[in-house]
């Protein structure tokens with residue numbers, strides 16, 4: 192079934208012409224399984240795009256969406272509001288790490304700002320960081336530090352702090368005053384590491400050099416993904432994030448974790464921050480927040496940062512930033528339903544229980560033709576292939592396409608294939624994902 196002319200929709204981050212000459216259309220989804228337009232079952236090995244963590248077609252979420260749309264479809268959050276946005280903010284605080292004191296400051300998460308996507312969560316977090324310093328009389332702290340191979344969405348600020356070269360090259364005019372840490376992927380040193388590599392903590396020391404270069408008084412924040420997702424599933428080296436945290440604390444620089452992928456179970460806990468025992472100052476959330484049903488993003492804010500923003504006369508606006516759909520009633524209802532399901536079914540714990548099985552399964556592909564590295568973290572894994580001579584990305588894309596034809600949805604960036612199944616996955620699903628990926632890799636030249 193091809194519903195209509197495919198030409199009109201300019202697809203995001205896609206090879207439009209190749210897709211439209213050989214489309215992969217998906218028309219249904221239930222649990223772990225998608226239904227393609229030619230009537231085939233396709234096992235969803237990517238939770239959609241790292242977001243459908245609780246499986247497709249969850250009736251509790253659908254019911255909540257419908258009920259909310261009928262009760263109150265929309266009201267702004269500008270100077271009026273509706274209760275569910277507050278309820279969701281409070282419920283999110285229950286699952287966020289409450290890591291206590293940081294040099295006498297209260298670094299527990301006490302507040303949430305709502306946006307509509309991961310990209311907007313990132314833009315909002317960066318603005319919160321600048322507004323925080325401004326409120327404290329340190330308005331010169333505007334410089335932002337990202338990381339090579341980082342992905343922070345598609346806004347101009349997110350693209351600027353991001354470190355995926357292909358995402359930047361068409362857009363000359365980035366934010367000024369941005370610097371980047373080196374990425375931590377080193378296949379020569381750490382290939383086939385299971386979980387967090389032993390090698391690489393020293394790369395955090397580069398932050399100290401960047402701070403010395405520009406002066407701490409000019410730096411607002413460091414933003415990184417605890418595990419780089421889109422950049423190729425790069426788990427943090429052991430000890431690396433703790434070093435970054437300590438350096439940031441020492442210099443009064445805010446540490447932002449972009450947990451758009453890693454939160455809501457992916458890391459084997461509610462957040463990677465919790466899993467790894469690191470307390471950032473701000474956390475970006477999206478994707479799993481609504482199980483992918485409707486768009487929503489959020490920024491978790493620590494007490495210290497929030498307190499600094501709450502200055503000025505009582506009736507003044509404290510933060511000049513927001514979106515028409517910040518705290519949207521329908522998205523808030525979806526978020527609440529997600530948190531209920533996750534709690535009732537213990538799905539964050541389930542992710543942690545499944546992770547070792549998933550790790551062993553994906554690492555069984557070591558030795559398959561052209562496989563040069565396998566990396567994993569929680570319920571996420573990347574299998575990196577040797578690029579085909581002179582054509583980077585060609586082999587990876589062939590494997591991705593072959594997987595879809597053989598009934599599994601994976602994800603490809605360059606020559607890296609990613610798998611990130613939902614937390615409801617059974618071991619048999621993991622077996623099928625890995626077995627199919629292996630079979631396709633072996634039959635691809």
Ligand SMILES: Cc1ncc(COP(=O)(O)O)c(C=O)c1O
Pocket residue numbers: 307308309310311313342343344345416420421449450451452477478
């Ligand atoms: C770490 C990270 N940040 C931000 C984003 C952007 O999210 P969105 O596509 O919802 O804008 C993504 C999307 O994949 C992501 O992986």
